[in-house]
Amino acid sequence: MIYIGCHLSVTDGYEAMGKTMSRFGGNTFAWFTRNPRGGRTKPVCPEDVEALLAHLKKENFGPLAAHGSYTMNLCSAKEETRENGLDMLSKDLERMEMVPGNYYNFHPGAHTGQGTETGIRQIADALNRVLRTDMRTTVLLETMAGKGTEIGGTFEELREIIDRVECPNKMGVCFDTCHTWDAGYDIVDDLDGVLQHFDDVIGLDRLKAVHFNDSKNERGSHKDRHEKLGRGELGMEAMKRIALHPKLEGLPFILETPNDDEGYMEEIRTVKNWMKSG
Ligand code: FE
Ligand code: FE
Ligand code: ZN
Numbered sequence: 001m002i003y004i005g006c007h008l009s010v011t012d013g014y015e016a017m018g019k020t021m022s023r024f025g026g027n028t029f030a031w032f033t034r035n036p037r038g039g040r041t042k043p044v045c046p047e048d049v050e051a052l053l054a055h056l057k058k059e060n061f062g063p064l065a066a067h068g069s070y071t072m073n074l075c076s077a078k079e080e081t082r083e084n085g086l087d088m089l090s091k092d093l094e095r096m097e098m099v100p101g102n103y104y105n106f107h108p109g110a111h112t113g114q115g116t117e118t119g120i121r122q123i124a125d126a127l128n129r130v131l132r133t134d135m136r137t138t139v140l141l142e143t144m145a146g147k148g149t150e151i152g153g154t155f156e157e158l159r160e161i162i163d164r165v166e167c168p169n170k171m172g173v174c175f176d177t178c179h180t181w182d183a184g185y186d187i188v189d190d191l192d193g194v195l196q197h198f199d200d201v202i203g204l205d206r207l208k209a210v211h212f213n214d215s216k217n218e219r220g221s222h223k224d225r226h227e228k229l230g231r232g233e234l235g236m237e238a239m240k241r242i243a244l245h246p247k248l249e250g251l252p253f254i255l256e257t258p259n260d261d262e263g264y265m266e267e268i269r270t271v272k273n274w275m276k277s278g
Pocket of ligand 3: 178179224225226
């Protein structure tokens with residue numbers, strides 16, 4: 001069994017997200033800790049979070065996976081952008097403590113011409129400035145498509161970041177199926193091999209969440225364009241094999257497919273049907 005859900009807007013508060021997801025038929029979700037493009041945040045209301053936590057417990061939700069801002073780049077060549085990213089990261093992690101025991105996922109960053117080595121070092125340095133041993137959140141690095149100067153298009157790069165972090169037990173990885181495919185990993189014809197490679201390089205114990213997306217582009221395109229389940233280059237059979245793979249059992253699967261509410265409900269239904277029959 002896996003947990004299934006999608007991205008939700010935090011505009012109406014935390015409890016509202018839990019209730020919306022139950023209405024959608026899912027049992028996990030993701031949300032942006034702040035406006036994905038801009039950077040502003042609303043204060044968190046403790047009663048609202050309490051109500052969400054009660055709902056999650058009652059409805060047997062799996063772990064949640066918050067998503068950091070796309071504008072956060074911990075390894076930009078511009079110092080101001082890096083400082084700004086560090087500020088977002090530290091405030092986001094502070095806020096995550098109000099929803100303890102969940103995941104905070106972010107895009108490692110783009111080195112914008114500084115080179116991969118420098119980028120990796122800067123990302124790890126930033127993490128080392130904000131991670132605390134008493135934190136109750138696990139921070140996830142997302143597998144990336146390797147677009148432009150993006151870091152995280154290979155499992156090795158993610159492993160190098162984790163290796164440099166002083167609190168590695170606070171670190172995990174979120175496996176984005178569209179990104180991994182676009183990065184060149186053959187999760188259609190060699191899912192077992194890719195997961196074995198992940199295990200060899202990073203360790204499957206660090207795999208904490210899946211972003212469950214089909215891809216508009218061919219393998220290795222480094223494009224990062226998500227598609228609805230079964231409508232893209234991965235195809236429905238491959239998506240089903242991923243959802244039912246024993247090594248991914250128990251993980252939260254978050255849909256980031258281009259859908260409206262109806263579309264998400266439909267995809268959640270599809271995945272739940274696979275679990276019933278599979
Ligand atoms: Fe992402
Ligand atoms: Fe993703
Ligand atoms: Zn993406």
